[in-house]
Amino acid sequence: MPHHAKARPFTLDELRxxxxxxxxxxxARGDYAIEAVGPMSATVRLVYHPDHLRPGGTISGPAMFTLSDLALYVAILHEIGRVKLAVTTSLTINFLRKPEPRDLIARVRLMKLGKRLAVGEVALTSEGSDEMVAHATGTYSIPAKGDAEG
Incomplete structure (x- = not known):
């Protein structure tokens, strides 16, 4: 079977x-929504809430960082399945422009998915715009099979 046709461990509803x-x-609060998953990719939304704002009325850096990290986690789990202890080992974010006070969309592309490491990039955009407000790259450590499944 070609790599691109590989069966995924989860459907979208099963992953959610x-x-x-x-x-x-x-x-629990409904701040995040998994909108789509695909081969080596995911789209995750941060649902706008005033708690996400920083002074100046823009979405805060910590909110964008969290969305980036979570979106990477979603894309990775969609590929590897029930591995609770896949963890972030690094995440770097470049803030490019001030996001409007509205939903943020994270589009993830996994660049490498090995047995022990996954590397991906995240493009963050404000809802209704194609201009990136931030770009992140991250690496996750994946535990050995059997060590952290559940």
Whole structure:
């Protein structure tokens, strides 16, 4: 079977349910929504809330950082399945312009998915705009098979 046709461990609904089970504190308030997953990719939304603003009326850096990290996690789990202890080892973000006080969209592309490391990039845009407000790259450590499945 060609690599691009590989069956994924989760459907979109199964992935949403799994993440709500293992990481409920992130999903409880409804700040995040997984909009799409695909081969080596994901789209995750930060639903606008005034709590995400910083002085000056723009979405805060920590909110953008969190969205980037979470979106990478979603894309990786979509590929590798039930691995609770995949963890961020590095995440770098470049803030490019001030995001408007509205939903933010994170589009992830995984660039490498190995047995122990995953590397990806995230493009953040404000809803309704194609201009990036931030660009992030991140690396996740993936535990050995059997060490952290669940």
């Amino acid at each position: 349910a799994y993440l709500a089970e293992v990481f409920p504190q992130v999903w």
